[in-house]
Amino acid sequence: MKIPYGKHTISQSDINAVVDILRSDYITQGPASEMFERQVASYCDSRFAVATNSATSALHIACLSLGLGPGDYLWTSANTFVASANCALYCGAKVDFIDIDPLTYNISIEQLKQKLKNAENEGKLPKIVMPVHYGGQSCEMAAIYKLSQLYQFRVIEDASHALGGKYKNTKVGSCVYSDITVFSFHPVKMITTAEGGMAVTNCENLFNRLKLFQNHGVTRNECLMEKRSKEEIWNYQQIVLGFNYRMSDVHAALGLNQLKSLNKFVKRRNEIAEYYTDNLEYLNITCPKILQDILSTFHLYPIRVKKTGKNSVSQKWLYNVMQDENINVNVHYIPVHRHPWFEKLGFKKGDFPEAERLFKEVLTIPIFPTLSKQEINHVIRVLKRHLS
Ligand SMILES: *Cc1c(COP(=O)(O)O)cnc(C)c1O
Secondary structure, X not given: OOEOOOOOOOOHHHHHHHHHHHOOOOOEOOHHHHHHHHHHHHHOOOOEEEEEOOHHXXXXXXXXXXXXXXXXXXXXXXXXXXXXXXXXXXXXXXXXXXXXXXXXXXXXXXXXXXXXHXXXXXXXXXXXXXXXXXXXXXXXXXXXXXXXXXXXOEEEEEOOOOOOOEEOOEEOOOOOOOOEXXXXXXXXXXXXXOOOEEEEEOOHHHHHHHHHHHEOOEEOOOOOOOOOOOOOOOOOEEOOOOOEOEOEHHXXXXXXXXXXXXXXXXXXXXXXXXXXHHHHOOOOEEOOOOOOOEEXXXXXXXXXXXXXXXXXXXXXXXXXXHHHOOEOOEOOOOOHHHOHHHHHOOOOOOOXXXXXXXXXXXXXXXXXXXXXXXXXXXXXXXXXXXXX
16 A cells, blocks of 8 residues: 555444444534533644534634625635635635745745735735634734734634644644634544534634534524514524534544544654654755744645756656655645636636746645554665755
């Protein structure tokens, strides 16, 4: 079997936790999903959490909760998974992108500043900016927060890669610099529920709205219900158009047990990353750089193939060589605006050159907690053989 670029870690106690739930009274909407929400909120120092059936769903209701709609703009990174942009389109809003910093591959603060200046002149400021913590490294949130105060936009962190990460002594998800933070529990992410996601926030009002949109737009809170005569009132009302985006207790039971291993997973990924960097940094490639005051979760370990210099090779060539050596490297990401669907919306090649350059040079090599020493050394050996 090929070594994958990412993989879930499932223990016997994870299996037991899921089996226990299957034998219990509730397999959905029971105590496990609520407990999972409380524990994730507590883990990342935020007040409220809403568990969903995917991060994509959580991003969608995060946008809705902040009132994103037709005529509005959401800006996100050009270097991300399509879900970061699609959530705005689901709301009937428009999406635009911010080019990346060539060092961190996160959104460039300089580009964001310039784009905001231009947008202000044209009267097209975004309602929401969505930084994406690429590979598990937090964006420069203090600078983004400052700009949000200046230009009056709201901030949703797409932290799909970054549960367990830190920024300037705050946990990713503490929402010190944002309105809402979203996590993914897809199997390649930091912890898994098979499919699943979560939105966390410190604002009670936003929490109530997230909960509404997650659960059919239905409330049992009398204060939120429309006043009706005594005979007409029952114990719930639909007051907005919501969705069934809930997480089942079966999934939540897995998440709850996985959460116990999160710190261990982050530590192991950082050890592997350090070992990779120690062994690879003198080759003609660029290893990932983590800024000061940031703890990355190393969801990804992106290397950048250089087109010039000693022993330079092309990304495509190295990709094929690694596949032949049973190493399933990947490319993160095709810049969102280069997908046919987004080109139909008017984006084109050349719009976000740094993200496009990364796309042509990047390979994400295997990194996950159970990657064995032999596998790690195999990856290093193959890279050394072909790059030196
Ligand atoms: C994985 C991912 C998502 C979507 O997560 P799902 O839980 O699969 O819906 C969104 N944004 C980014 C950056 C991701 O990596």
